[in-house]
Amino acid sequence: MNAPTLSRLRDTRVTLSHGGGGRAMRDLIDDVFATVFRPPGMEDQARLYDSALTEPGARLAFTTDSFVVTPLEFPGGDIGKLAVCGTVNDLAVGGARPLWLSAAFIIEEGTEIALLRRVAATMAAEAQKAGIQIVTGDTKVVGRGAADGLFVTTSGVGVIAPDRDMAAHHIRPGDVAIVNGVLGDHGATILAARGDLALSSDIASDCQSLGHLMQDVLAAAPATRAARDATRGGLASALNEMAEAAQVGIEIDEDALPLRTEVKGMCEILGLDPLYLANEGTLVLFVPSDQAGAALAAMRARPEGAGAVAIGHAVAGAAQVRMRTAFGGSRIVDMLVGEQLPRIC
Amino acid sequence: MNAPTLSRLRDTRVTLSHGGGGRAMRDLIDDVFATVFRPPGMEDQARLYDSALTEPGARLAFTTDSFVVTPLEFPGGDIGKLAVCGTVNDLAVGGARPLWLSAAFIIEEGTEIALLRRVAATMAAEAQKAGIQIVTGDTKVVGRGAADGLFVTTSGVGVIAPDRDMAAHHIRPGDVAIVNGVLGDHGATILAARGDLALSSDIASDCQSLGHLMQDVLAAAPATRAARDATRGGLASALNEMAEAAQVGIEIDEDALPLRTEVKGMCEILGLDPLYLANEGTLVLFVPSDQAGAALAAMRARPEGAGAVAIGHAVAGAAQVRMRTAFGGSRIVDMLVGEQLPRIC
The missing domain is CATH 3.90.650.10 (PurM-like C-terminal domain)
Incomplete structure (x- = not known):
């Protein structure tokens, strides 16, 4: 038997109602994203703690990138893997240890929900591999022709050790x-x-x-x-x-x-x-x-x-x-x- | 006489070359966004410190939202003001004091650079009013018809005081x-x-x-x-x-x-x-x-x-x-x- 959240979403493609802020949006988020990302807590905002952040002299690293690659899936990855790696790497090359990631999705009406599931799954897998947690997110839906399938924006937070100053x-x-x-x-x-x-x-x-x-x-x-x-x-x-x-x-x-x-x-x-x-x-x-x-x-x-x-x-x-x-x-x-x-x- | 960065960008509309990662992109970012947001430092990643984060028991708050509003400008605001307020408010309603914001722009080819300047200006003004700093960002350009003018994704980081637990x-x-x-x-x-x-x-x-x-x-x-x-x-x-x-x-x-x-x-x-x-x-x-x-x-x-x-x-x-x-x-x-x-x- 499936968990209740898995049975709610019966559609195979995204419709405008999945962006409306109501029940359909909640179902899409719960079913496709929250089940694989498992963000901590139920508020819109993640609440986070890491002891490395409280070390005297430690600094917080913060970065963001939007991803608009086409095609959405390609040999070696997809837009989701790209979004996780891109933000992890921005943090890493600055000398930060990547800790937390946000993920915001702009979805064109008509996009296959199966595609979203695949992208979410590769994101979750890559985040685990990179040792970073996807802790908060957002979805917006736009009408046909107002976007090209799917855009993903990830932001990352990490910690820079007190003695580190790469530039x-x-x-x-x-x-x-x-x-x-x-x-x-x-x-x-x-x-x-x-x-x-x-x-x-x-x-x-x-x-x-x-x-x-x-x-x-x-x-x-x-x-x-x-x-x-x-x-x-x-x-x-x-x-x-x-x-x-x-x-x-x-x-x-x-x-x-x-x-x-x-x-x-x-x-x-x-x-x-x-x-x-x-x-x-x-x-x-x-x-x-x-x-x-x-x-x-x-x-x-x-x-x-x-x-x-x-x-x-x-x-x-x-x-x-x-x-x-x-x-x-x-x-x-x-x-x-x-x-x-x-x-x- | 204009500063050198201001004289570089001669185009009136965004072209695909503004998204290519080269000189044209650098000019767009320097001229339209960096001049008004004044992010600290020159690396891709912001490096941040706030004493409130090191208080024992303090937690970091992290949130994200994409904005796809149409029309882009409307009585009382524009997509940029919406993006700043939306993320500030997500932090605030969780009991966090908003500190830092990232801003990622997905821009359709042909979008007027004057519009981008207006949006950036309202973002900077609203951020100042809200007491939050826009510290990092990204721009991507997609071809005509692949997005609808401009999408903005903001992520926010704030601090939740040790004794605060709103839920x-x-x-x-x-x-x-x-x-x-x-x-x-x-x-x-x-x-x-x-x-x-x-x-x-x-x-x-x-x-x-x-x-x-x-x-x-x-x-x-x-x-x-x-x-x-x-x-x-x-x-x-x-x-x-x-x-x-x-x-x-x-x-x-x-x-x-x-x-x-x-x-x-x-x-x-x-x-x-x-x-x-x-x-x-x-x-x-x-x-x-x-x-x-x-x-x-x-x-x-x-x-x-x-x-x-x-x-x-x-x-x-x-x-x-x-x-x-x-x-x-x-x-x-x-x-x-x-x-x-x-x-x-």
């Missing part, structure tokens, strides 16, 4: 740049999944949570200066933002960049630059050279960092990113100016 | 139900603003932040059991949720309900029930009868509570809401079943 402006000439794995898989996967390029591919999104990886790196290499997840705009945009914030140059080595042959090939065919392809489980960090080995070893000890490599270093001089090419030349890697691929995350 | 299940028979002002103005305003009903009206949304009001009520009537803001689904849905959580009956008095003649008239013409109309600055709270006078006086001392009145009380018995009608009868006020008005908030 891009701390990067100094000589610091080593390290990435935890291959570049561009998410962007290439979404491109292929859209199907309108007649590309078939075995690539899957790198979508993964990096909270545990970052904690291990910080334990092994406590002097780590700064990290960024290389999402929209790719590695190139992350490095440019870091160079600008630190007012240092950054030199990377084309030969050192970890790229799958398939991703390279796809970029060559389509005239795309893999440095600008989005990643959803790949970060770049800068660490003083005497701790670079320790940081690399800590990364490689985890599956999320098995492919970790040093790709370059910071140098004195103008705040720009330069790449030594495979042919022995050197070129400026600028910030992305236009739009490479819309709705990548 | 609907604390409501006891005999407790007095109090509202801070007139009912249904927001719902009626949106209905009229859509224009397709050929209604003209002078009503404005009640959209306002209730954080200061709640702090004053809690100082004057510390035994206040629970409060809810009567948003989607109106007063009727808020009362039903509270009755269910507390397993008490709730009796309200039709004659006592504060309703504008205009709102009453509009409901009569359209066959709507004002008890289900949305409010965005109106809350209902339950307080033991010996502190009801103090709670009312504290509310009436503030502009947001000038129209405060007692509307009924909790009674022993089945968890349902009953209304004594103006004609001397009594009827059950059930939870909203269908959809009264889509995209009200």
Whole structure:
């Protein structure tokens, strides 16, 4: 026999009444979201306590991201996994330990409730894996044509230990740049999944949570200066933002960049630059050279960092990113100016 | 001479490149949002500290809401004011002091940048009024037809004082139900603003932040059991949720309900029930009868509570809401079943 909350929701698609604030909305929330997220308490607001927050000098970390990826499901993940990983990673690269997540859903009328269940299930699974709890949420329904299926907005709260102060402006000439794995898989996967390029591919999104990886790196290499997840705009945009914030140059080595042959090939065919392809489980960090080995070893000890490599270093001089090419030349890697691929995350 | 960040953004409408993670996105964020929100620091993640969070026994409050209201601007507010007030009020009715807000924007390609500036300005103004700081945010752009202009998702973090424990299940028979002002103005305003009903009206949304009001009520009537803001689904849905959580009956008095003649008239013409109309600055709270006078006086001392009145009380018995009608009868006020008005908030 099903639990009473499971028998209430008989619809197979979302209707406007599921957004009306009444019984139908309550049923949708109870059945699809609350049963898998299991938020603490019954108020709209979560009430939370963690002893780490009361440590003298501890700070709270707070971040938010909306996700509008299309298609909603793709090899390696879906919009829900992306939303959990994206917010966990924003917290992690700032040196915070991720604690709590909120999730707000904007749903187009007609969306399949089975899809919502799948998305909620992947969110719950990924949250558990990342050690974060989804504690509060919201649903809104808009009419057909007023949204594209489903948008998810996650916000995250974490705690930054008293002695931790990671920031891009701390990067100094000589610091080593390290990435935890291959570049561009998410962007290439979404491109292929859209199907309108007649590309078939075995690539899957790198979508993964990096909270545990970052904690291990910080334990092994406590002097780590700064990290960024290389999402929209790719590695190139992350490095440019870091160079600008630190007012240092950054030199990377084309030969050192970890790229799958398939991703390279796809970029060559389509005239795309893999440095600008989005990643959803790949970060770049800068660490003083005497701790670079320790940081690399800590990364490689985890599956999320098995492919970790040093790709370059910071140098004195103008705040720009330069790449030594495979042919022995050197070129400026600028910030992305236009739009490479819309709705990548 | 303009600051450099102000001169960068020359477009009058949002294009897909403003969502691409590169230079154009950075310019949009710096120019339209960061200049008015002035978030602390330059990392993606806000790093926050408030001494109240470190008090022994203090808890953190965390809440989120997406806003999809149409039209985006209406008498008494816009989607941004609604987003700030909505999240501030979710924190406030739980007994938390609102501290920090995140704001995530999903923007349809073609949206006027001047509209974004107006929304950002009202958000900044309302946040200042409410004593909360907008500390982090995100923007995403989707193509024409993939969203309806602009959706805003706000999340809020506040602090609940060690001795505070407000929850609907604390409501006891005999407790007095109090509202801070007139009912249904927001719902009626949106209905009229859509224009397709050929209604003209002078009503404005009640959209306002209730954080200061709640702090004053809690100082004057510390035994206040629970409060809810009567948003989607109106007063009727808020009362039903509270009755269910507390397993008490709730009796309200039709004659006592504060309703504008205009709102009453509009409901009569359209066959709507004002008890289900949305409010965005109106809350209902339950307080033991010996502190009801103090709670009312504290509310009436503030502009947001000038129209405060007692509307009924909790009674022993089945968890349902009953209304004594103006004609001397009594009827059950059930939870909203269908959809009264889509995209009200």
